[in-house]
Amino acid sequence: MFSQQPQDLVVVAGQPVTLPCSLSSYHGVVLWIKDGLALGVGRDLSGYPRYTVIGDHSSGEHHLRIQRVELTDDAVFECQAIQAALRSRPARLTVLVPPEDPVISGGPVVSLRAGDPLNLTCHANNAKPAASIVWIRNGEVLNGAMYSKTLLRDGKRESTVSTLYLSPSNIETGQQIICKASNKAIPNGKQTSVTIDIQHLPLVNLSVEPQPILEGNLVKFHCSAKANPPVTLYRWAKGGSIIKEVSGDTYEVIVDHSFFTEPVSCEVTNPLGSTNISRNVDVYFGPRMAAEPQSLQVDLGSDAVFNCAWTGNPSLTIVWMKRGSGVVLSNENILTLKAVRQEDAGKYVCRAVVPRVGAGEKEVSLTVNGPPTISSTQTQQALHGEKGQIKCFIRSTPPPDRIAWSWKETVLESGTSGRYTVETVSTEEGVISTLTMSNIVPADFQTIYNCTAWNSFGSDTEIIRLKEQGGSQGSTGSSFLFFKSHVFFFFFFFTKSYHK
Secondary structure (H helix, E strand, O other), rough: OEOOOOOOEEOOOOOOOEOEEEOOOOOOEEEEEEEOOEEOOOOOOOOOEEEEOOOOOHHOOOOEEEOOHHHHEEEEEEEEEEOEEEEEHHHHEEEEEEOOEEEEEEOOEEEEEEOOEEEEEEEEEEEEEEOOEEEEOOOEEOOOOOOEEEEOOOOOOEEEEEEEEEEEHHOOOOOOOEEEEEEEEEEEEEEEEEEEEEEEEEEEEEEEOOOOOOOEEEEEEEEEEEEOOOEEEEEEEEEEEEOOOOOOEEEEEEOHHHHHHHHEEEEEEEEEEEEEEEEEEOOOEEEEEEEOOOOOOOOOOEEEEOEEEEEEEOEEEEEEOOOOOOOOEEEOOOEOOOOOOHOEEEEEEEEEEOOEEOOOOOOOEEEEEEEEEEEEOOEEEEEOOOEEEEEEEEEOOOOOOOEEEEEOOOOOOOEEOOEEOOOEOOOOOOEEEEEOOOOHHHHHHHHHEEEEEEOOEEEEEEEEEEEEEEHHHHHHHHHHHHHHHHHHHHHHHHHHHHOO
């Protein structure tokens, strides 16, 4: 009878195991049966190098020793005493196989684009029983992984796959995520890990120093960027035009007014794409004309509208004035003169001032279309027996169509008639018409002379008398009167020269 019989055992592959078998008062042949097949006769197990029958034969000990258990040893074993027709109870030897080292697809560094979700897949293969897989981050188990297993062809081992999904908001670059696989063969499990590498477009900041800055001084642009993968290219532009001579992360330049309106941009590129950022410079600069006012010619009684636009930094002040007058007519870009009169004609100045930076001005003319206006001294002098002249000055826009001198029964517009000659000279300010008389006679001092001018808007007439000039005192008086008659011309030319 059996004093020891084999028992069901569970053993991890690679470990040794002994199946006991002892019979009392039996000295015959003992066979070990594996899944119904005899392993050998007596103690001869030459066909199974890892198998050995051990114990004291004379005492009936026939224990089966298996070195380095393998999956093929996972079977039912019996110990049989042939001559006694005895069979031990069947003993199930269950071989446990730990999983192979787990593998995370794409490891050891898993890269993904910022904003994308993370899908991690871990394989734990060739385990018996199938491995359980858990995911760990920062010491905490992550829930929600999908799990599946596949039975291998040997019908004993299984491979396990676990897939972990993490939303973009639940991952950070540099995080380490662990896949741990375990089964009964290795309760403490095996593990592997991956490091998360979140790639993103360059994150760019563009600084400008110093600000504000006066035009003509040096300014420094610095383009700092964080990028994964690293930055491969910097490209600079101003107002949309590429600055070819600059390729690094810093751009230094002497600034002018254009930097106030034309932004400088820095475009940073890495393998994922480009990020562009731009900045204007707070440049202080004096007035620069944006819309130049135009001189106007308007009809009498109509409105005159001048438009004058300046740019400047800091904010500028605009002043409209008439040349020669200290009266401020407007502080806006637009100057409107309602129902203009002849006396509104003249020069107007649009002046812009940027405090503590500079000033500028632009002059325009207003010409008023209307009937002629005659300016003359009503009494002019001449010497008896000498050649004498009387003059009238006509301001007229448009220019006079006709100028005529008339006295007694005579009308003369130009040329010579007897002792009389009429000459007309045009100047920038108007027309001078001169009536010249040769050999002055006493009757000339008794005559009334009319100077009349016409244009499409109307006419004007001036009555002039000739006075006899006498002696040296008279000569002095004549010079004074001549100056008086031409005071307008002298004043105009003096003013013009002064302003130039």
